[in-house]
Amino acid sequence: MNLQKIMKEAQKAQRKAAEVQERLAQMSVVGSAGxxxxxxxxxxxxxxxxxxxxxxxxxxxxxxxxxxxxxxxIQDAQKKAHDLSEKEMSRELGGIGSLLGKMF
Known part of the structure; x- marks a missing residue:
């Protein structure tokens, strides 16, 4: 694989990650206790x-x-949001998406 193709794939992945981040801002989760x-x-x-x-x-x-x-x-909601982020990133970007999901 040549460098130009790798760069194009990286840019594509970056765009998809940005799209997922925008969607995550619009999604919601509910954490509960008691x-x-x-x-x-x-x-x-x-x-x-x-x-x-x-x-x-x-x-x-x-x-x-x-x-x-x-x-x-709050901790339950944050865990659910984290899990949602990992799931969405993984769905859009495959293996690297799961890694990116852990970063956000």
């Missing part, structure tokens, strides 16, 4: 977009439990 008492919505990059709390989770005497549930839900 059996759905706390839900965090994030985009495909793991950026938090929204928080939903069920009323029964609100207890002024136990704010630490609520803080823990929020943290767990």
């Amino acid at each position: 059996g759905g008492l706390v839900e965090i919505t994030a985009n495909g990059h793991g950026q938090v977009q929204g928080v939903r709390l069920k009323p029964e989770v609100l207890d002024r005497n136990d704010l630490e439990a609520l803080e823990d549930l929020i943290l767990v839900a």
